[in-house]
Amino acid sequence: MRSNRHSRAHARRLFATLTACAAAAATFATSQAQAASVEVLHYWTSGGEAKSAQLLKQMLEQKGDTWVDFAVAGGGGGNAMTALKTRVVAGNPPAAAQIKGPAIKEWADQDVLLSIDDVAKAGNWDRLLPPEIASVMKYKGQYVGAPVNVHRVNWLWINADALKKVGAQPPATWDDFFKVADALKKAGITPVAIGGQPWQEAETFETVALGVGGAGFYKKAFVDLDQATLKGPTMIKALETFKRLKAYTDEGQVGRDWNMATAMVINGRAGMQFMGDWAKGEFTVAGKVPGKDYLCVAAPGTQKDFTFNVDSFVFFKVKTPGVEKGQKDMAGLLMSPAFQEAFNLNKGSIPVRQDLSLAKFDDCAKKSSADFKSAGASGGLVPSWAHDMLVSPAVEGAFYDVIGNYWVNKDETAEQAAGKLAVAAKTN
Numbered sequence: 001m002r003s004n005r006h007s008r009a010h011a012r013r014l015f016a017t018l019t020a021c022a023a024a025a026a027t028f029a030t031s032q033a034q035a036a037s038v039e040v041l042h043y044w045t046s047g048g049e050a051k052s053a054q055l056l057k058q059m060l061e062q063k064g065d066t067w068v069d070f071a072v073a074g075g076g077g078g079n080a081m082t083a084l085k086t087r088v089v090a091g092n093p094p095a096a097a098q099i100k101g102p103a104i105k106e107w108a109d110q111d112v113l114l115s116i117d118d119v120a121k122a123g124n125w126d127r128l129l130p131p132e133i134a135s136v137m138k139y140k141g142q143y144v145g146a147p148v149n150v151h152r153v154n155w156l157w158i159n160a161d162a163l164k165k166v167g168a169q170p171p172a173t174w175d176d177f178f179k180v181a182d183a184l185k186k187a188g189i190t191p192v193a194i195g196g197q198p199w200q201e202a203e204t205f206e207t208v209a210l211g212v213g214g215a216g217f218y219k220k221a222f223v224d225l226d227q228a229t230l231k232g233p234t235m236i237k238a239l240e241t242f243k244r245l246k247a248y249t250d251e252g253q254v255g256r257d258w259n260m261a262t263a264m265v266i267n268g269r270a271g272m273q274f275m276g277d278w279a280k281g282e283f284t285v286a287g288k289v290p291g292k293d294y295l296c297v298a299a300p301g302t303q304k305d306f307t308f309n310v311d312s313f314v315f316f317k318v319k320t321p322g323v324e325k326g327q328k329d330m331a332g333l334l335m336s337p338a339f340q341e342a343f344n345l346n347k348g349s350i351p352v353r354q355d356l357s358l359a360k361f362d363d364c365a366k367k368s369s370a371d372f373k374s375a376g377a378s379g380g381l382v383p384s385w386a387h388d389m390l391v392s393p394a395v396e397g398a399f400y401d402v403i404g405n406y407w408v409n410k411d412e413t414a415e416q417a418a419g420k421l422a423v424a425a426k427t428n
């Protein structure tokens, strides 16, 4: 028979064990309540993009939340948007999705987005964001989108050795451009790297149109969707200039991803690429140095202009309890100084919050920031229609079709393509 003293000691030990277990269970429960699982749809799958997305994952997990990766490959995001629609129609949206531009309001109209206005108010986003960007993130005055960056689209990336090899300077005008392209071709270097995908052709055309016609023309054509401008002489000249590029590209372009085209410039197989500055993320991952290995210059004729493309995330109302905490954590993180600096250093873009120092950023980023400000003041700041920042998805898709068909169809004239752009602008 155990003595009373032993029984009391045993009871004390048992109680202590049970209390410890209860405390551990409570802590686990609290941590689980605090830890939210956030499924994130994005299309950042290239080298530079994936590294940037990884940063977001790491920083969200440092907050104790779990990142569930829902990555859908395909530059420009077309595949990702298709996947998203399927999930939303099935009543099972991801907690967060990379959505930008007018599509934010289109989704908000469906009453499927979570308001993050409390996070935005706490973070003073109205004070930190340029008003034209803040307004894109709002629905009926409330924030439903969290912006992460400002990409510039109208860049021309040039392999420095290739340019030196032909003894040329970075082209400032389209006449200069074609002289450099001829010299590169003669030297056996593919002058222009491009991927034969609708969004890449559309983006290249968008940049040519800006360079040939200027910001005023660009706004009349693509913001106002003015019929006369869309089929007028300046548009025809822009389309002719765009088609002239074809002879300076290679046969292997069909279906090529944008980052594979960037790799051609990185390794010197091609001399130049028209691409947004997510391309810089690829040069960075390859250990290349701007000003030494490659040059970032405004595309010909667009030195005073800035075509902006702002990546952002929206947050869907989901049934699973507790996820909202992770969604709000992520929204706050996206606009935090630490994330804005680290992410944009890798992504090739510049921070969207305007109060950050660019001391750690390279000369391309510093130039982008200076041009963003000066273009904003001079009327040269224009939204990219090729990257979902301007027209409806229906009109954007119709423009993609017109430009893509014109690029591959040797017999189609610029006049015919211009007429089709005017019709496409009326798609709803």
Ligand code: GAL
Residues within 6 Å of the ligand: 043, 044, 049, 074, 075, 076, 077, 151, 258, 278, 309, 310, 311, 387
């Ligand atoms: C853009 C997006 C960029 C980059 C690029 C290539 O639409 O805003 O962040 O991902 O596509 O995929």
